[in-house]
Structure formats: C-alpha cells, structure tokens
Amino acid sequence: TQLLEQSPQFLSIQEGENLTVYCNSSSVFSSLQWYRQEPGEGPVLLVTVVTGGEVKKLKRLTFQFGDARKDSSLHITAAQPGDTGLYLCAGAPAGGTSYGKLTFGQGTILTVHP
Amino acid sequence: ETGVTQSPTHLIKTRGQQVTLRCSSQSGHNTVSWYQQALGQGPQFIFQYYREEENGRGNFPPRFSGLQFPNYSSELNVNALELDDSALYLCASSRDSSNYGYTFGSGTRLTVV
Numbered sequence: 001t002q003l004l005e006q007s008p009q010f011l012s013i014q015e016g017e018n019l020t021v022y023c024n025s026s027s028v029f030s031s032l033q034w035y036r037q038e039p040g041e042g043p044v045l046l047v048t049v050v051t052g053g054e055v056k057k058l059k060r061l062t063f064q065f066g067d068a069r070k071d072s073s074l075h076i077t078a079a080q081p082g083d084t085g086l087y088l089c090a091g092a093p094a095g096g097t098s099y100g101k102l103t104f105g106q107g108t109i110l111t112v113h114p
Numbered sequence: 115e116t117g118v119t120q121s122p123t124h125l126i127k128t129r130g131q132q133v134t135l136r137c138s139s140q141s142g143h144n145t146v147s148w149y150q151q152a153l154g155q156g157p158q159f160i161f162q163y164y165r166e167e168e169n170g171r172g173n174f175p176p177r178f179s180g181l182q183f184p185n186y187s188s189e190l191n192v193n194a195l196e197l198d199d200s201a202l203y204l205c206a207s208s209r210d211s212s213n214y215g216y217t218f219g220s221g222t223r224l225t226v227v
Contacts, residue, residue, distance in 0.1 A: 004156075006156070033216070035218075040220065040221075041220050041221075042118070042204050042206075042218030042219050042220050042221050043157070043204070043218045044218070045215070045216060045217070045218075048215070088156050088157075090156075090157075101159045101162070101170050101172060102147075102149075102157075102159060102216070103159070104149075104156030104157045104158070105156050106154075106155055106156045107154075107155070107156050
C-alpha cells in the first residue's frame with residue numbers, strides 16, 4: 001500500500017509570509033499532483049510534476065518533485081488571504097497496473113490572515 | 115467545455131439502505147474515477163471506469179459498485195449503508211486511463227444516520 005505523508009496538517013500565517021508544505025513517501029510515483037480544495041467543492045488541479053528533480057512555478061507557487069520521485073514540496077511566497085484552502089498532494093503509481101489510483105495525502109489546511 | 119457534474123449535492127440515508135450517486139464527465143473525457151473523502155482527510159480511491167469497464171479498484175468492499183455508460187457518465191452504488199459511509203463522494207474524469215489531468219466534480223455529501 002502506497003502512503004503519502006503530508007505536513008504540516010494545519011498552517012495559520014499572516015499575509016505576506018512564506019510557507020512550505022511537504023509530501024513524503026517511501027514509494028516511487030510516476031507523477032505527483034497538487035490540488036487545492038475549497039469547502040463544499042472538489043479538488044482543483046494546480047500542477048502535475050513528472051520528472052525527478054522537476055521544479056514548476058505558478059506565479060507565487062513553486063512545486064518541486066524529489067530526485068527519487070518519492071517526495072514533493074509546495075512553496076508559497078508572500079501568501080495572500082485568497083490562498084486559504086485545503087492543499088492536497090496526490091501520487092500516481094509507478095508501473096502500469098493501477099490506473100487512476102491516485103494516493104492522496106491527508107491534506108494541509110492553510111489559513112492566511114489579513 | 116462543461117466540467118464534471120455530480121448529483122445529488124447532498125443526501126441523507128438510513129443505515130442499511132442503498133444509494134446511487136451520479137456523475138457526468140467533462141466533455142471529451144472517457145474515464146471516470148470515484149473517490150471517498152471523509153471529513154478532514156484526503157480522498158480515498160474507490161474505483162475507475164474506462165470504456166465501460168472497471169479499470170482498477172481501491173480497498174473498498176463489494177457493496178461499493180459502479181457503472182459507466184456509453185456517454186461516459188457514471189454511477190456509484192452503495193448497498194447496505196453503514197454509518198462510516200458518511201463522506202463526500204467525488205467523481206473525477208480524465209481524457210484517458212492515465213494518471214494526468216483529472217477534473218473533479220464538487221461531490222455528493224452523503225450522510226448516513
């Protein structure tokens with residue numbers, strides 16, 4: 001069974017601060033996806049990282065996939081209240097036998113105070 | 115293009131009853147995956163349907179079953195409901211059975227009393 005440990009579980013910060021969310025596993029993933037989920041809504045895909053060591057940037061968000069494809073991080077620079085939400089990482093299994101079976105972390109609830 | 119739509123949005127059922135949840139996939143998507151998200155947790159994979167066949171299943175008992183129709187819409191059926199089945203049920207569609215580019219619906223909030 002593949003597990004993804006996401007940390008921290010809760011993050012409460014002031015507007016303008018930086019933060020990093022971590023996603024770690026002992027398993028190798030073919031890709032790692034990051035989602036943001038608002039209350040009462042489904043997760044919305046932010047980014048997919050595929051190559052070990054890959055770094056992707058979306059405005060103030062920086063995503064990194066570990067060299068061994070077992071871990072990932074999400075860094076937000078100068079957080080804004082609009083960044084508030086549940087952030088989820090999800091790993092797609094390596095090998096071709098578990099289509100669609102994304103393994104999700106337990107999520108990080110981020111609250112950015114004005 | 116239309117996104118993923120799920121119905122109903124909320125549902126209350128009694129323990130032991132059966133429930134059917136519905137999902138219309140995004141235009142152009144032929145694969146549907148279902149996830150269960152308990153309060154305060156990440157989603158858990160239930161199963162995936164591709165070309166009307168089950169194409170992968172998570173650790174859920176057989177009383178969780180599904181269907182996919184020729185128009186790629188899908189149903190999730192749960193028999194003999196238990197209190198622990200209370201959760202947000204999410205449907206996600208994608209263009210093929212790969213692991214990229216999922217679009218999630220807003221979910222169905224099921225409460226079992």
